[in-house]
Amino acid sequence: MSSRKQSLLETALALFLEHSYANTTIQMILDQSGVSKGTFYKFFSSKEDCLYSIIDQRMQEDVFIRKELEQNHYTSDYALLVDQIAIPMSGPDKERVWELYWTGFYAGEINSAKLAKVHLNWLSTRLIQVYGKDISLYANEGAILCYGILHQIANTSRSLNTQKPVWSEVVPKVLTYIEVILRTMHQRNEHIFDVQSLYFLNADERNHDHGLDIDKLLEELDEFNKIVQKSKESTSLKQLSKGLLALLQDKEDLNIPVIEVVLQAFHKEYKSSAFHSEANRLTEACWWYLELVKHHN
Known part of the structure; x- marks a missing residue:
């Protein structure tokens, strides 16, 4: 997630808490954050979408x-x-x-x-x-x-x-x-x-809109994996990164129990690495995706 988007989310949350969601306008968010309207709409389609992103996070x-x-x-x-x-x-x-x-x-x-x-x-x-x-x-x-x-x-x-x-x-x-x-x-x-x-x-969901863009998540994991593979991190960390990506790429036949085991190991191993912060964010997104898939099936 870009730092600008995260900053917008934090500004919006502070305003929602202070003035309530109903009484907070997009213009108030723009004024407080110092970003343009175009930047806001680059990340969010509406004020509701902004709140949805906060809650989803x-x-x-x-x-x-x-x-x-x-x-x-x-x-x-x-x-x-x-x-x-x-x-x-x-x-x-x-x-x-x-x-x-x-x-x-x-x-x-x-x-x-x-x-x-x-x-x-x-x-x-x-x-x-x-x-x-x-x-x-x-x-x-x-x-x-x-x-x-x-x-x-x-x-x-x-x-x-x-x-x-x-x-x-x-x-x-x-x-x-x-x-x-x-x-x-x-x-x-x-x-x-x-x-x-x-x-x-x-009832089952009527469509496949899980509220999380799996393609975007896979892109971020792929980029993360490429960086890790070129780094001086241990072989085990590189294998976990590569393995997790491969398991999630098989979207038509997700082996959730195996992914959960790998994800736990992935998070544990990366706790002490230089990539801890990004690995933690990706782990949260992966757990969320698996939860959504479980409740869809």
Whole structure:
């Protein structure tokens, strides 16, 4: 990602947080960032597209954090899930960014249905893994309720100027109540949401627009690989770079389990290399792409 585009995203986010998304204009972003209108439209088609890019970037970071946490030792899958929800929410500005996202989603200000579906599908899958297949028919509703409760807790705390929630303590309590609701729904064989909403959550995507340009990602990986191959980095790093690129280039027959193993090794090996920063960004983008592919299939 170009430094100019990243600067625009950071400026826009600061303005959205200060003035709200609805009250921030493109001209305000231009004035604050000092770039021309042409430069803005080179990267974004609209203010909504700019916000979408901000949220998409944060989602990539969250997916990356969750995958990193999977490498740690936890006493239970439930304990892992708690951290997978709580830790991303505890990062700098994360709470405010998700406030922008969910507020815009509920108000219909932004067309974020695809991002919402990926986020909700991830949590519904994790709820099934933690609480069992008995609740699978109701897991999507559990995910909606869980994120909705957490959003309202954050919103209420901010509105009343009370102490910021400690998410590592709040999330387990919310999950406890979500489990009770899911068990009750299963026992009564009833849903909370209407058929149309459930269809949207469970239906396959109608097209292949995953919200991430895989061709662009492959171009960036290819360029990264060429630079690494010419560098003085170790043979293992060069092999991982080349191998990851080859696996992702086979778009028609992605071997996701193998790619995930290689991606974990790729990230681990590059932590101490001179290419750490770029490798980290590419790793986040790759994890995000794999998440989107999983939820599409």
